[in-house]
Amino acid sequence: MEFDLGGLRLTTVFLFALSTCVLVNCSPPAVRRGKASPSLSTALPEHPFALRGARTRIYEIAQVTSRWALDAPSFETLLERAAQGVARELTLKPSGESGLPQGDSLDQAVFAAWNSLPMVTEDDLVERGARSMLESLGDASEYFTRSELRRRTRVDMEATFGLVFARANPLPVVIYVQPGSVAEKAGVQLGDELVEIDGKPASGLGPAELISHLARSVSGPVRLKMLSGPWVTRDIALERSRSPNPMAISCRVLGSNILYIALRELSFDAPGLIRSAASAAGEIGTRVILDLRAVRASGSFESAFAIVDLFVVNGVLGVVEWKTGMEKLVASEHSVLETAALITLVGGETEHGAEVIAAGLQDNRRGTILGTPTAGRVEVGSWQRLGQGDGVYLVTGRFRRADGRSFDKLGVVPDVTLSPATKLLKMQDVPCPGTPDLGASSIDGGVVQAVTLLRVALE
Numbered sequence: 001m002e003f004d005l006g007g008l009r010l011t012t013v014f015l016f017a018l019s020t021c022v023l024v025n026c027s028p029p030a031v032r033r034g035k036a037s038p039s040l041s042t043a044l045p046e047h048p049f050a051l052r053g054a055r056t057r058i059y060e061i062a063q064v065t066s067r068w069a070l071d072a073p074s075f076e077t078l079l080e081r082a083a084q085g086v087a088r089e090l091t092l093k094p095s096g097e098s099g100l101p102q103g104d105s106l107d108q109a110v111f112a113a114w115n116s117l118p119m120v121t122e123d124d125l126v127e128r129g130a131r132s133m134l135e136s137l138g139d140a141s142e143y144f145t146r147s148e149l150r151r152r153t154r155v156d157m158e159a160t161f162g163l164v165f166a167r168a169n170p171l172p173v174v175i176y177v178q179p180g181s182v183a184e185k186a187g188v189q190l191g192d193e194l195v196e197i198d199g200k201p202a203s204g205l206g207p208a209e210l211i212s213h214l215a216r217s218v219s220g221p222v223r224l225k226m227l228s229g230p231w232v233t234r235d236i237a238l239e240r241s242r243s244p245n246p247m248a249i250s251c252r253v254l255g256s257n258i259l260y261i262a263l264r265e266l267s268f269d270a271p272g273l274i275r276s277a278a279s280a281a282g283e284i285g286t287r288v289i290l291d292l293r294a295v296r297a298s299g300s301f302e303s304a305f306a307i308v309d310l311f312v313v314n315g316v317l318g319v320v321e322w323k324t325g326m327e328k329l330v331a332s333e334h335s336v337l338e339t340a341a342l343i344t345l346v347g348g349e350t351e352h353g354a355e356v357i358a359a360g361l362q363d364n365r366r367g368t369i370l371g372t373p374t375a376g377r378v379e380v381g382s383w384q385r386l387g388q389g390d391g392v393y394l395v396t397g398r399f400r401r402a403d404g405r406s407f408d409k410l411g412v413v414p415d416v417t418l419s420p421a422t423k424l425l426k427m428q429d430v431p432c433p434g435t436p437d438l439g440a441s442s443i444d445g446g447v448v449q450a451v452t453l454l455r456v457a458l459e
Contacts (some may be wrong), residue, residue, distance in 0.1 A: 054110055054125035058082050061130050061143070061392060064384050069394040070323050071137050078133050083109040085132020086125055123388075130392065139395045140379060146389040160214045160302070161222070161238045163188060167324070170203045171195060171227065172210060186236050188226065195233060196225035206327045211302045214238075251277045251432035254443070258451060259284050259432065262291040263307075266353040271306035275336050277432050286340045287458065289450045293347040293371065295354040301380065301399070304353035305329050308360035313338045315364040316402040318356055320380065323396065326404065331364075341457055342367025343450040346414055351375035356399050358412040363402035368457070369414040370450055376411035416453065418446050 062078040072078065086109040110125055117124075123145065130143035162181020165172040171193040177184050194202040197213055214222055221237040228234055248270040250262040259281050261274055278285035305317045309331050317329040346358045346369060355374045362369050380397035398408050 050122040050125075051110055051114055054122045054129075055106065057122075057126045057386065057388065058106065058129045058133075060386065061126075062133060064392065065133065065137075065141070065394060068323060068382065068384075068396050069137060069141055070321070070379075070396055070398065071139055072323075079106050081136045082106055082129035082133045085128045085130075086110055086113050088128070088132070123390075126388075126390070130390075134392065134394075137395070140381065140393070141395050142393045144391045144393065149385070149389065149391045160211050160300075161186075163214065165194065165207050165210045167206050168193070172202055172205055172207070174226075182238050186238055187234070188224070188236060189228060191228075193227040194224060195227050196223075198223050209327070209329065211300075214302070249273050249277065253281065253284055253432055254289070254447070254451060257284055258287045258289060258454060260289045260291065260447065262293075263295050263354065263357075265296045266300055266303045268300060268303055270303050271310060274307060275310055278337055278340070281432055285337075287454055288337065288340050288367075289343045289345065289447065289454065290357075291345040291447070291450075292350045292354040292358060293345055293446070294349065295351075301353050301356060304356040305360065307357050308364075310335055310337045311340065311342060311361060311366045312364045317360045318363075318402055319400040319404055321398045321400055326400070341454055343454050343457075344369050345446050345450055346371040346374050346412060347418075347446075348372055348375060350412075351377040355407070355412055359399070359401055359407060362412060362415070368416055368453055369412065370416045370453060371414045371418045371446060373413050374411035376407060376409040378408050419449060420445065 058079070062075050062082065066072050066075040066078055083106040086106070106129070110129075113120055113125060113128075127143065127145055134141040134143050162178030162183045163174060164176040166175045174188060174190055174192045174194070177188055177190055194205075194210070196202055197205075197210065202210070221239045224236045224238065226234050226236055248263070248265045248267045250264060252260045254260045259278060261277060263270060263274075274290075278288065301320075308317045312331040313335045314333060315331045317331050320327045320329070342361070344358055344361055344367060346354070350358060350371075351374060355376070355378055358369055358374060361367060378399040379395045380399070382394045382396040383391060384394065385391045398406070400406055
């Protein structure tokens with residue numbers, strides 16, 4: 001599963017990958033459910049191989065969903081909803097009226113569909129059951145067939161070197177290693193336990209904390225001490241395999257003394273690019289306008305928190321709500337832009353990771369948030385690729401404010417509302433020192449009002 005921050009549906013950012021047999025009990029369904037369940041040979045007499053395959057795949061989707069989807073009901077309830085989806089087009093009775101024990105109605109629906117629809121395939125049965133199951137959650141969770149999944153843009157896991165951890169007791173454990181990633185090439189293996197990260201004990205660290213640490217390392221190696229067996233420890237160094245993407249931000253100097261940074265993409269290197277631009281600008285870098293109105297609806301939530309960390313010292317950057325509980329992310333003890341005067345521009349198109357940035361800055365009283373309310377789309381999305389090339393997108397978490405308040409569907413309300421009648425002004429507009437010239441900035445009413453507010457604040 002890959003955490004997708006943004007429109008991802010946050011599609012944010014947090015990349016998540018799962019290995020089914022690591023995450024769920026791979027024993028037979030009857031054992032997993034904790035009660036007697038008829039075998040396929042009993043429930044589906046003279047069943048073809050396709051029926052066994054369909055049932056097994058629906059069970060797998062129900063297991064992954066019940067364990068990781070934030071709003072998922074029980075495994076048994078998900079099977080009932082899958083049975084209803086398979087039966088719906090056949091005008092079969094809903095599973096609750098079938099008279100069969102809970103769960104067995106899936107067998108009945110699959111068997112009836114196979115006999116009633118001559119052209120139905122295993123994939124058809126799985127698709128009907130899975131879509132019904134996930135649509136019932138009432139959020140952005142969704143099932144994707146093989147062809148649909150191939151058309152999806154592949155999520156970039158460069159921020160985390162291709163690694164995903166799960167919280168374990170006492171050490172975090174690797175639950176996914178992306179094929180071809182830096183981590184795989186360095187020898188990290190599924191099931192490895194993390195003992196230390198950059199010389200600090202990893203015991204008790206949650207997945208969001210680890211991902212944030214990995215993502216903040218833009219240059220230089222991240223050093224891991226891994227436990228690969230009862231007594232086998234290995235030292236592994238992870239280094240970036242590609243250079244930062246300068247297109248992640250657009251940087252200009254306005255009016256000769258204000259640094260204007262428009263965030264375009266929440267890539268792993270965006271925090272480092274902002275840091276570098278401010279440093280290269282010298283004194284100008286102490287007066288910043290951060291524009292979050294046109295961020296691509298995809299990216300990584302770890303980069304969002306890392307950007308907040310550039311401006312905040314010793315505060316709570318934000319909270320992530322998982323199925324297993326809440327996880328707080330805390331700012332570093334030192335911040336390169338902690339004293340910079342700051343105006344942050346937001347609007348209705350500000351969503352997912354960009355909203356996390358706005359909320360973190362506002363909660364820590366860093367500067368002024370200017371604009372209109374943000375979109376209120378703050379879920380953490382996770383991709384799970386299944387064994388037959390299909391997959392599911394699950395809402396596995398949601399971002400919350402630093403004090404734990406929800407802002408899902410509420411968005412971030414700015415400190416100052418953007419005035420639609422702001423008069424455009426002519427001002428100097430040149431590229432930032434040491435950065436590529438990506439063309440003139442869009443000096444609209446929001447930028448002009450931000451410049452005015454910043455100048456007033458500095459008087």
